[in-house]
Amino acid sequence: MNRVDRRKIEEAVFKVMMVGSTLLIIAVLVVILATVVVKGMAAMNLAMITQTPKGGYYLGKEGGVLNAIVGSVYLAGGATVLAILIGLPVVLYLNVYAKRGGRLAAFTRFSFDVLWGVPSIVYGAFGFTLMLFFGLGASLLGGIIAVALLILPIMCRAMDEVMRMMPKELLDASYSLGATRLETAMKVAVRQALPGILTAVLIAFGRGIGDAASVIFTAGFSDSIPYSLFRPAATLPLAIFFQLGTPFPEVRERAYASALILTVVILAISVVSRLLARRFTRHIVR
16 A cells, blocks of 8 residues: 555545544534423413422422522622633733733633633632632622632633734834824724624623533522622522432423523523624724
């Protein structure tokens, strides 16, 4: 067998492996979605999304998971806002103020990579420690802080990668026209990276709304809709966990309906992020 034939065989083998891997990923996604949809639709009804759990809900009685839906939106939304307020200035500093290739920028990015790999239960434990230190009980505020810490490195790293692709000449042009660093950061860098920033924010929101480990000790759980930052808040992941843990078949079926609601929310976030990114891409300088 000559060298040309060997290279053709290698090319064919790796092509088959790549196609097979792609089909496997698609098949896994389809199976998961089909399982959630089929089992979830069997228990889905209007009460699931319009009512809070009534007495004996976890024993098979009437009610829904409106408390968990609203609590998840409150928690993930608050955590996302907090993460933006902390993360966006850091990313702008790394890409506009800090020296490119400097040690501080490299160390900060390395720290984000390390924090990204920390398990969410660790963030929950750390948030629980902070709550004990300040004398707080399980509350919506505690959950927001824990989830914000969880999604902060994800959001920052995603926004940073987008801004690093920004042409350096664009910033130099802004400086040459007399703009300050702050004006360049807010009016040039943010506008240029806006599609990526929106995508990073929505990805972080989706990660936060679907996490259970970081809120199990911090947000607690409640059958009512939270009306204060200092009250416990239910979330959809924990509602699914508690419903699957009951010995009643009716309640376990409702867990799949709750999982279907959560899946629809995540898919909607993914679609919205794609549409927004496509819409704002027209303002990007290539």
